[in-house]
Amino acid sequence: MKILLTGATGLIGRALVAHWQSTHQLILLSRDPKRAGRLLGTNHPCVGQLSDVDFNQLDAVVNLAGEPIAAKRWTEAQKQRICQSRWLLTEQIAGAIQQASTAPSVLINGSAVGFYGRQGPEPISEQELSFYPEFSHDVCARWENLANRAASERTRVCLVRTGIVLSEKGGALSKMLLPFRMGLGGPIATGQQFMSWVHIEDMVALIDFLLHQNELSGPFNATAPRPVTNQQFSQLLAARLGRKAALRMPAFVVRALFGEMADLMLFGQNAQPQRLLQAGFQFRYPYLKEALAALQL
Numbered sequence: 001m002k003i004l005l006t007g008a009t010g011l012i013g014r015a016l017v018a019h020w021q022s023t024h025q026l027i028l029l030s031r032d033p034k035r036a037g038r039l040l041g042t043n044h045p046c047v048g049q050l051s052d053v054d055f056n057q058l059d060a061v062v063n064l065a066g067e068p069i070a071a072k073r074w075t076e077a078q079k080q081r082i083c084q085s086r087w088l089l090t091e092q093i094a095g096a097i098q099q100a101s102t103a104p105s106v107l108i109n110g111s112a113v114g115f116y117g118r119q120g121p122e123p124i125s126e127q128e129l130s131f132y133p134e135f136s137h138d139v140c141a142r143w144e145n146l147a148n149r150a151a152s153e154r155t156r157v158c159l160v161r162t163g164i165v166l167s168e169k170g171g172a173l174s175k176m177l178l179p180f181r182m183g184l185g186g187p188i189a190t191g192q193q194f195m196s197w198v199h200i201e202d203m204v205a206l207i208d209f210l211l212h213q214n215e216l217s218g219p220f221n222a223t224a225p226r227p228v229t230n231q232q233f234s235q236l237l238a239a240r241l242g243r244k245a246a247l248r249m250p251a252f253v254v255r256a257l258f259g260e261m262a263d264l265m266l267f268g269q270n271a272q273p274q275r276l277l278q279a280g281f282q283f284r285y286p287y288l289k290e291a292l293a294a295l296q297l
Contacts (some may be wrong), residue, residue: 008065027121094149109147115140118267156217163196163223196271
């Protein structure tokens with residue numbers, strides 16, 4: 001297949017390039033094509049503008065581009081970067097698909113379980129209509145709405161609501177490792193907030209699954225079927241590193257350090273991948289203990 005991939009230098013994008021580079025023809029969109037080519041070490045073309053891409057020649061688009069949501073404190077300027085880095089490109093992609101005479105058959109578009117906003121311990125499937133109106137929901141809801149503009153009889157749209165992606169090569173887990181290795185890690189606040197996670201291998205596999213299942217469209221929770229509480233996550237990560245999760249970080253400290261962005265750590269979602277499971281997708285790592293054991297930490 002000929003696939004346009006945006007966000008190729010991100011954690012998931014890099015893993016997809018490695019997985020697909022010998023089986024599909026990739027076009028990689030990057031703000032810095034030369035850097036992307038060096039980083040990815042691939043012979044696939046890297047382009048800097050969407051206008052360099054002929055959408056009539058594409059079989060699929062996988063759109064994962066966006067400013068990392070937890071990289072910096074949420075100033076108003078940073079919030080705008082988070083939003084616009086997702087919204088503008090997605091709007092342009094949807095427009096290009098609409099205008100193509102032979103449109104790609106599928107758009108797989110990024111999103112996150114933050115779509116649901118803060119939730120309690122109850123399981124959340126893709127059919128959940130009750131969401132908490134906060135920044136994470138606003139970002140994802142508009143992102144999804146813009147992607148859905150590409151939907152037609154010619155093009156199906158899959159919305160991938162990603163949880164915490166576990167990888168030794170970056171992402172949220174890499175930021176947790178140092179304090180836990182030093183024996184300074186532990187639960188955040190009550191520790192009862194749920195963390196919906198997914199191993200990077202399953203993340204790549206489920207995107208590949210959606211690419212090839214022509215009857216599937218709409219939202220999909222890209223999370224393992226066994227979410228855990230923050231306390232459980234802390235205990236299992238500490239045990240994986242041969243440490244104890246003895247220190248608890250109070251909520252007021254988290255808020256002092258991270259401001260509004262602290263909501264991502266103090267609240268969570270018990271997201272269930274109901275639609276993926278119903279479609280027959282099988283997770284290689286459904287349990288956190290085995291997922292952490294498989295990583296080179």
